[in-house]
Amino acid sequence: MYPGMIALTMIVLPLLSIGTEYALAPDEDPVFLIGKWFVFWAVGVRLLLAGLRQIFDPAFTAATIFKIEDxxxxxxxxxxxxxxxxxxxxxxxxxxxxxxxxxxxxxGAVFYGLAGLQHLRNRQRTGTENIAMASDLWIAAIAIFYLTAA
Known part of the structure; x- marks a missing residue:
């Protein structure tokens, strides 16, 4: 479920949204659309889902991602x-x-960039943490692209 949610919010839904809006408004700046829809899906929806899970099921993040049982x-x-x-x-x-x-x-760039680097520093990453690391660095890169190109 986690890899699917990451794929949807970090790639599939942003690209569908960008494509749809560009098809409906071809005069819209493509760089703005990249920023708008990656921010909405990858920063907004993904962090909302993660935040709610952390609030209501903190053991998942502690144990599954960070391997902390305390x-x-x-x-x-x-x-x-x-x-x-x-x-x-x-x-x-x-x-x-x-x-x-x-x-x-x-x-989003600051949060995901720092979180991705923190995961990268951990040499004993789990598969789930590898997914978190890759997706964190991916959205940080997209956000930095938008910030420098906008």
Whole structure:
């Protein structure tokens, strides 16, 4: 389920949204559409889903991704979930307010870039953490592309 959610929010749905909007409005700037839809899906929807899971099932993130079995770690994971929901809120609302795409892309680039580098530093990554690392670095790269090209 996790790899499917990553594929949908990080590749499939952004590309479908970009293609659909470009087909309907071919005069729209393609760079803006890349920023708009990757921010919405990869930063907004993905972090909302991750944040809600961290808030309501913190053991999943603690045990499955970080391999931490200590129940006290769940308190920190819940707070990570709050941060993810906050970032997601900005990204989700940016689909209605175009001026918010750039700040949401910046926050997404910083969060995903740092998270991806942290995963990269862990030499004993699990398969799930490898997926998280690759997807984190992917969206950071897309957000940085948008920020430099916009």
């Amino acid at each position: 129940p006290d770690a769940r308190k920190v994971v819940v707070e990570l979930g709050f941060g993810n929901v906050a970032i997601a809120s900005l990204a989700l609302l940016s689909v209605h307010w175009a001026d918010w795409v750039t700040p949401a892309a910046l926050v």
